[in-house]
Amino acid sequence: MSGAGLSALGRMRRDAGGAHPGGRGEFVLSKLQLLINNKLDGLLHGDYLGLLPGPGSEPGEAREYRPGDDVRRMDWPVTARTTHPHVRTTIADRELETWLAVDMSASLDFGTARCLKRDLALAAVAAMAHLTVRGGNRIGAVVGAGEAPVRIPAMPGRKGAQVLLKRIADAPRRPARTDLAALIDSLNRPPRRRGLAVVISDFLAPEGWQRPLRKLGVRHDLLAVEIVDPRELELPDVGVLELVDPETGAVHEVQTTASLRRRYAEAAAEQRAGIAAALRRAGAGHLRLSTDSDWLLDIVRFVAARRHARTGGSTR
Numbered sequence: 090m091s092g093a094g095l096s097a098l099g100r101m102r103r104d105a106g107g108a109h110p111g112g113r114g115e116f117v118l119s120k121l122q123l124l125i126n127n128k129l130d131g132l133l134h135g136d137y138l139g140l141l142p143g144p145g146s147e148p149g150e151a152r153e154y155r156p157g158d159d160v161r162r163m164d165w166p167v168t169a170r171t172t173h174p175h176v177r178t179t180i181a182d183r184e185l186e187t188w189l190a191v192d193m194s195a196s197l198d199f200g201t202a203r204c205l206k207r208d209l210a211l212a213a214v215a216a217m218a219h220l221t222v223r224g225g226n227r228i229g230a231v232v233g234a235g236e237a238p239v240r241i242p243a244m245p246g247r248k249g250a251q252v253l254l255k256r257i258a259d260a261p262r263r264p265a266r267t268d269l270a271a272l273i274d275s276l277n278r279p280p281r282r283r284g285l286a287v288v289i290s291d292f293l294a295p296e297g298w299q300r301p302l303r304k305l306g307v308r309h310d311l312l313a314v315e316i317v318d319p320r321e322l323e324l325p326d327v328g329v330l331e332l333v334d335p336e337t338g339a340v341h342e343v344q345t346t347a348s349l350r351r352r353y354a355e356a357a358a359e360q361r362a363g364i365a366a367a368l369r370r371a372g373a374g375h376l377r378l379s380t381d382s383d384w385l386l387d388i389v390r391f392v393a394a395r396r397h398a399r400t401g402g403s404t405r
Contacts, residue, residue, distance in 0.1 A: 150177075
């Protein structure tokens with residue numbers, strides 16, 4: 090593990106206090122983009138698959154069905170002719186539109202490892218932009234930071250992605266909870282042609298976001314980026330621990346006994362399992378990024394695995 094991604098976010102965290110004169114620091118954002126360019130650029134060599142890393146809409150060649158293939162892409166005439174199941178591959182569109190739903194609620198102002206969850210969400214935005222804006226593709230976003238979602242119009246190319254990243258980085262922080270259901274549903278309106286929809290959140294929100302997420306997955310290729318911190322999964326053995334809810338300001342003191350830590354870990358595991366199940370039901374690709382792991386390597390592995398699944402291990 091190189092730790093390069095963590096180091097970049099560590100610098101971003103130090104600049105987050107406002108000492109740097111460019112919002113959250115144009116210098117830090119440029120370094121983050123340079124790091125992503127150097128690490129991820131090689132992943133897009135060869136045939137360009139358009140969506141990240143899903144299919145396009147133009148019909149391509151037929152090939153034999155493999156476990157895990159989307160049954161909606163079955164090629165029934167070829168299947169009947171050969172008596173073996175076949176699916177129809179697709180050629181990527183050359184001008185695609187990607188929309189991000191970025192949850193910047195107060196619960197992301199938390200991090201006990203090398204960075205804040207907010208910084209990690211911003212890094213995910215930068216990576217998604219890098220992986221989708223080639224060939225004239227456009228990228229836009231809706232950002233939730235405790236109030237009504239703010240829409241950033243879709244713009245083409247690298248410059249458009251840079252503008253989008255800076256606007257998300259400079260979004261004001263508010264000590265309030267984002268309505269995740271409304272944030273996701275804002276990507277359903279107005280209806281758009283098929284593209285890529287990416288939801289970036291810690292998904293620590295009340296019930297209700299699952300239905301708009303399923304609706305989003307019907308029309309678009311859907312990717313969910315889950316942001317986590319290790320302390321959300323288990324408590325340390327530190328005696329009395331003071332906990333502050335960043336969205337309400339409520340303060341609680343707890344004694345981190347062995348039984349409490351065990352119950353907490355069980356409840357956290359159940360909660361995360363429920364989130365994962367909801368994402369599967371929505372048909373979303375699920376990428377989990379943690380503040381204590383190298384997010385660049387996690388993204389590389391995720392994209393490589395998705396491509397391998399889509400192409401059956403071929404180089405396409």
